[in-house]
Amino acid sequence: MGWRMPSETAAHERTWMAFPREGITLGDTDAEREEGYATWTAVTAAVARFEPVSIVVDPTETARARRMLPGEVTIIEAPVDEFWMRDHGPTFVVDDERPGVLGAVDWIFNGWGAPDWAEWQNSAEHARIVAAEVGAELISSTMVNEGGGIHVDGEGTVLLTQTVQLDPRRNPYADRARIEAEMARTLGATHAVWLSQGLTRDYDDLGTNGHVDIVATITSPGRLLLHDQRAASHPDHAVTAKLRAELEGQTDAAGRRFEIVSLPAPETLTDAHGPVDWSYVNHLVVNGGVIACGFGEERADAQARAILAEAYPGREVVTVDARGLFARGGGIHCITQQQPAVTR
Template identity: 35%
Template structure:
């Protein structure tokens, strides 16, 4: 079977032009222990905010179509497809682009973040259904992988974490070199930068979008903390060291811009993964989280400075994070090609 790279495809950077943003409606009450109604309201606000910049398509179960249409309002496309959870970054396809106007999708294997949830088969089939709906070519990758576990610069460089991609609950029979080769073949990258661990107690086993992301080629935003008593202190420091010593696919040193972690907050005895790197880059805009934290304004100013040509909007994301992810986790960009 051919691969995207062999056919001239690559994953574009998130800041390249989109045709739409995909989302999936909350449908699993046990995921959102802060209340599924509050989560739905937060998802709707994120969708409405992104829709100020680009079209939004919301996937939901057939029984929820009327509720979703009413909650999201006009301008949000509602598409009934079977789902059992609402993290489309991980369950939907990763879109790749080829020649002029060429767009395809990579369908990764999905096992619910290391078999955390046994009833995930409809989510494992979602990428295929989305690509069939769009009429786009589908590359089925022989790799368990989630879209939130990697970030690319569009110029051949990918960042990820060893904690997630080398976790035996994903691809126990594959080594680091083999996984790198699959990333290169299915995303069209040439250089993989490995960070160590992700956010403490992250249910996803260290997704990169909770701790670091590219802002543009050669520039990475990374979460930091000055609290030496925080378990994230050593994790983030090690990741900063790795980023500063790395070179991208173009041979450049990376400029690393810090984003201060919000104050620790627990929910039902579990630490929330509050992160300012978990934002969505839209056409002409940035949709970023707020947490009713003293660091919200500082993070907003940083992103406004880093993205001077985009309008930066904040959405209160606590009710999303209580489910285990953030704004980037619930969105997936479809490039124009």
């Protein structure tokens, strides 16, 4: 089989999501829970402006989902515990030698390294449920991985992070060669670009240990957007400078040196729990648009929209307040997963 993960900029059939359910991620108070429901709903509505959305909903939340979500959204009932679809759901691929065939990679999901607080057993089944729903060929992997831990250009390049795929809580016996071989088998990635780490906050208890989709993304072959923390007092100032130096010395699968475009961080540096990891890199590209994270900062949000509009010509950039997502450990890209269009 010649599986290949298309670039996120390729045409989509739809976007997949999971609706929140009560538990540690949603929050302990009524206000926290309502914020979570409202934020997931706002992202769903924004994506649905551009392309169909299917969302997996726990039966205990079906009535709320039908009340809150846009009517055109397709609801699939199944047990849910975590609701970060990018990470626990399938990663979709195509086979260029078999037009019309869709594949769905089923990574092993263990709640970002099996922390004590995580509940993931229900959502770990979603890749198989979704694959069956869309008639995709299931590609089982023995590697623990999440969709937020990879970015591809659709032409053989994959971005990875040493502290994610080589995390001993995920893949204790893996080395780079084994990870890269699995990326080639499942995604058609022939060239891996390794980052040494992710953002500082992402190593907290509720973090992913360095997901790349909050740090860098490939907007077109040979061109990267990189999170840029410009405040010297923030620990990610040194981190992003280090990552830039690492990327400047690497090439993509075609041998091109990367053009690196800075995407400045918002001005807010801390919250009640310490330095924030608010990042505009964690956006979703959709058909004809880009769903961008907003942080209630008019100037910074507008600057990010302008950079994203230049990076993705001809697409409308729409900002959705993502503070309710980042407070729970992720962003817009983390709760969505694109299904590429194939000719049936």
